[in-house]
Amino acid sequence: NAGVMQNPRHLVRRRGQEARLRCSPMKGHSHVYWYRQLPEEGLKFMVYLQKENIIDESGMPKERFSAEFPKEGPSILRIQQVVRGDSAAYFCASSLNKNTEAFFGQGTRLTVV
């Protein structure tokens, strides 16, 4: 049973481009969470999704950021018109349900140049 898979591991985008980050949860997990980690800072919650539904997006910036978790395929975190301040590590986690152990992927490190 593979763990949580994130790709790409590293992503470089120029200012104004779009970044698409993918997360495949562990097999059987239908709950996905996205977090952002800035250098030397803690993990900040962004969004919590369950298959085809956004449960909690209280941590998502109001503009340029969106997330989805379709019935088939990975969860996608999309950042439009990236700016230098979007440079960070983005982590995805999954769990079987809302009160079981959460497992994290290795993260995608986004660099905006």
Added chain:
Amino acid sequence: KQEVTQIPAALSVPEGENLVLNCSFTDSAIYNLQWFRQDPGKGLTSLLLIQSSQREQTSGRLNASLDKSSGRSTLYIAASQPGDSATYLCAVRGNFGNEKLTFGTGTRLTIIP
């Protein structure tokens, strides 16, 4: 709003010593608490999960306790080894519509050979 605090922010101890890491949280309405370790540039590895109804969990040299009413958890590491050097993070999962994981800022542990 849930706030999670970890003290100390950094800790250095000689190899072989036992040590305790502390985590406190402000809202006791939680489903569970989870301890993770993060190595530099890597993702998070789950160490222990304690459900809100439990008092402690053990895995090998690790023992985590939970006192929900006082909003505290400790992670005890016995007979520390250089390989234990990492940042340790605690995270609480809320309940009743607030099921995201809220993280502390972590304790950076260094084991001195």
